[in-house]
Amino acid sequence: MIPRAKHLLAAAVSGALLMLPAFQGTAGATASQVFAVSLAKSKAEVQKVADYWKPERLRKAETYSPAAPPSGAPKAGGGSVNVPAQRIAALRKKAGPVNAVAPRQGAASTVGKVFFRLGGKEFWCSAAAVAAANRSVVATAAHCAYDPRRGEAADSWIFVPDPGAAGATPHGVYVGSSISMHEDWPGKNDYDYDYAFVTVHRGFTWVKQGNAYIAKDVGRLQDNVGGLGLELSRKPPMAQVHAFGYPAGPQPDGSQPFNGQTLRSCVGATRKTIAPGLDLDHGVQLSPCNFSKGASGGPWITGLRANLGALIGVNSLTWNRDAKGEFDAVSSPYLGPVAGDVYRHAAAQTTPANVM
Numbered sequence: 001m002i003p004r005a006k007h008l009l010a011a012a013v014s015g016a017l018l019m020l021p022a023f024q025g026t027a028g029a030t031a032s033q034v035f036a037v038s039l040a041k042s043k044a045e046v047q048k049v050a051d052y053w054k055p056e057r058l059r060k061a062e063t064y065s066p067a068a069p070p071s072g073a074p075k076a077g078g079g080s081v082n083v084p085a086q087r088i089a090a091l092r093k094k095a096g097p098v099n100a101v102a103p104r105q106g107a108a109s110t111v112g113k114v115f116f117r118l119g120g121k122e123f124w125c126s127a128a129a130v131a132a133a134n135r136s137v138v139a140t141a142a143h144c145a146y147d148p149r150r151g152e153a154a155d156s157w158i159f160v161p162d163p164g165a166a167g168a169t170p171h172g173v174y175v176g177s178s179i180s181m182h183e184d185w186p187g188k189n190d191y192d193y194d195y196a197f198v199t200v201h202r203g204f205t206w207v208k209q210g211n212a213y214i215a216k217d218v219g220r221l222q223d224n225v226g227g228l229g230l231e232l233s234r235k236p237p238m239a240q241v242h243a244f245g246y247p248a249g250p251q252p253d254g255s256q257p258f259n260g261q262t263l264r265s266c267v268g269a270t271r272k273t274i275a276p277g278l279d280l281d282h283g284v285q286l287s288p289c290n291f292s293k294g295a296s297g298g299p300w301i302t303g304l305r306a307n308l309g310a311l312i313g314v315n316s317l318t319w320n321r322d323a324k325g326e327f328d329a330v331s332s333p334y335l336g337p338v339a340g341d342v343y344r345h346a347a348a349q350t351t352p353a354n355v356m
Helices: 006-014 043-052 085-093 184-188 221-225 337-347
Strands: 034-038 080-082 111-118 121-130 137-140 155-161 174-182 196-200 203-209 212-219 241-245 264-275 280-287 299-305 308-314 317-319 329-333
Touching: 034 184, 034 337, 043 155, 043 174, 085 337, 121 155, 121 221, 121 241, 121 299, 137 221, 137 308, 137 337, 155 196, 155 221, 174 184, 174 337, 196 337, 212 221, 241 308, 264 329, 280 317, 308 329
Parallel strands: none
Antiparallel strands: 034 080, 034 174, 111 121, 111 155, 121 137, 137 196, 155 174, 174 196, 203 212, 241 264, 241 299, 264 280, 280 329, 299 308, 317 329
């Protein structure tokens, strides 16, 4: 997340972000293009990622940097696949409501952290499991999976629901299989599309046997932690939305009230917002909220009950509208029909029955 952006701050001070018209249609609805990027597909690739995140590395997770959105011109990347329009049309025909799903046992625990590498350095963000036919979809910010400035996807990408202290993974580790996103994120660094749905493999936990650690299969993500529903086209204003994440970065005044180790929440109302310098024309802002870096990708949930509800957004940008000591709002891209195309592509992907 952007901890301090002078152009946003100046706009907030002038009031330009406080008096905005209602939504006029849906961003990009007539030009929906889904891009898919492979992460780890084969058993050997999954094993390589798993081996990278052995317990000793996970124990160092608190020292990694919370990811920040990239700035600068995007660079053409390799390995992306523009999903044909006919494929999207076929998925739309099968679309139905996405309802929240409880885990097979115990309480739902959908929110967690994603860990990954960019440029040889470890980073992390927030994310959440979303209900899907393949029981294997994670929602996060696009900048937590793909860097358009580098023109490359993150590598060694994993999701850890409800991570514990000292690298504990109580609900398993889930290696990313593929990223589904809108083409205008990698192509334009357009913050109207700073969201991604990542399809993940079956999870595993590390079990110590003698002096070695062995990966033990624990099954599909949704079966273990449940999945949030998905509600599209929820236009502001909305009176009560819950935002979740693991904030860690400093506030504008230099204070650092969060350590990134504890799941935090904001409850607030929503309004439309824009940031022309970031091509954010259809953003949704939630306040009050003093989230900082690290909360990126965390879910916005409506109808929260028993740790479940409907996903309507993800943390993307932080705001200091009054130019005082703390951030006072967080924003998400507007999730409309275009986001539905991206989600359905991720939900239709298949992964091997067993990779461990």
